[in-house]
Amino acid sequence: xxxxxxxxxxxxxxxxxxxxLQCAQDMNHNSMYWYRQDPGMGLRLIYYSASEGTTDKGExxxxxxxxxxxxxxxxxxLESAAPSQTSVYFCxxxxxxxxxxxxxxxxxxxxxxx
Amino acid sequence: xxxxxxxxxHITVSEGASLELRCNYSYGATPYxxxxxxxxxxxxxxxxxxFSGDTLVQGIKGFEAEFKRSxxxxxxxxxxxxxxxxxxxxxxxxxxxxxxxxxxGTTVTVRA
Numbered sequence: 001x002x003x004x005x006x007x008x009x010x011x012x013x014x015x016x017x018x019x020x021l022q023c024a025q026d027m028n029h030n031s032m033y034w035y036r037q038d039p040g041m042g043l044r045l046i047y048y049s050a051s052e053g054t055t056d057k058g059e060x061x062x063x064x065x066x067x068x069x070x071x072x073x074x075x076x077x078l079e080s081a082a083p084s085q086t087s088v089y090f091c092x093x094x095x096x097x098x099x100x101x102x103x104x105x106x107x108x109x110x111x112x113x114x
Numbered sequence: 115x116x117x118x119x120x121x122x123x124h125i126t127v128s129e130g131a132s133l134e135l136r137c138n139y140s141y142g143a144t145p146y147x148x149x150x151x152x153x154x155x156x157x158x159x160x161x162x163x164x165f166s167g168d169t170l171v172q173g174i175k176g177f178e179a180e181f182k183r184s185x186x187x188x189x190x191x192x193x194x195x196x197x198x199x200x201x202x203x204x205x206x207x208x209x210x211x212x213x214x215x216x217x218x219g220t221t222v223t224v225r226a
Contacts (some may be wrong), residue, residue, distance in 0.1 A: 033214070040123070042204060042216040043158075049225070058213065090157060092214075102148075105157035105212055 002026050005092050006106035013081040020058060021076040021109050023091030031094045032074035033058075033103065036087040040098045043090065050076055050097050081113045118207050120217035121221040127195050135190040135220050137205030146208035150178055151208050152219075153201045161203075164188060175199070200224045 007022045017026030026034065030051045035043040035058075047066040055066050063085060065077045074093075078085060088110050092103040119138045127133050139145055146165050150158040160174025168179040179190045188205060205217040 035216075040218055042120075042218040043214075044117075045213055048165075048213070101208075102160050102163065103158075105150075105159075107157045108155075 002010045004059070004091055004093055004104050004106035006109050008109060009107065011109060011111050012080075013078075013111065015082060015113060016055065017081050018077065018079050020078075021091075021111075022073070022107060023081065024073045025091075025093040025104070026072065026103065027093060027095075028071070029093035029095050029104075031073070031097050032068065033092040034064075035090045035092065036060065036085075037090060037108070038087050046076065046089075055061075059079055081111075083113045085111065086113045087111060118205050118215055118217035120203075120205055120220050122220045123218070124221045124223070126223045128161050128223060129197055133190075133192045133195045134200070135203050135205075135215060135222070135224065136141065137188045137190065138205050139188065139205075140186060140223050141207055141209070147179075147181060148188050148214070149151040149173065149177070149188075150204045150206060151160045151201050151218075152177075152204065158204065160187075161190070195222075195224055197226070 004025045033048040034046040035046040037043050038082050044060050049055045052071045054087045055093045067075045094101045094103045119124045141206045149161040150160050161177050162171050164171050172178050176190050202219045202221045204219045
């Protein structure tokens, strides 16, 4: 079972460059999420999509955009990367909004902005 | 405001010894509580969850957690730690506004 697949696994960007992080899930989940993980801060929600066709801001949305391409795919775009966006990014999905359901996580994308 | 606090940043435990990781939450409504584990370089895996009912919940890998409403706590325990339990552990609370909020995490080191 693939579960949640993220690409790429590693990326180095120069300040000002743009890139898109891809995420796909094969569990027919309705809800998908993007988190960033920084040392000592746990995981912080960037954006989420409660269902296909909807997206909403999380705790730290500035500098990011998202697209829920279809039920399977949820991408995260950095339009002009900044060193403060150096982080590990995780995509997750759940059957429905995570109030009382398990979220499944991808393996993460380690992004360095120089 | 809702938050999840994990007071211990780092815990070192001997193999075979018991382990307890603390988690406190502040949330006005009924909390939905989770513990996740992250091995180095990996994503997060669910250990256990509490929604309602019995306040002592069993999870995978021999872990259990106890929900104490009076103390706003959801502490994770394991009676005998194995070297493979070295990882980072996250407590999380599911909220009514579709968000899952995480604590800062506790890193567990297991010494032989």
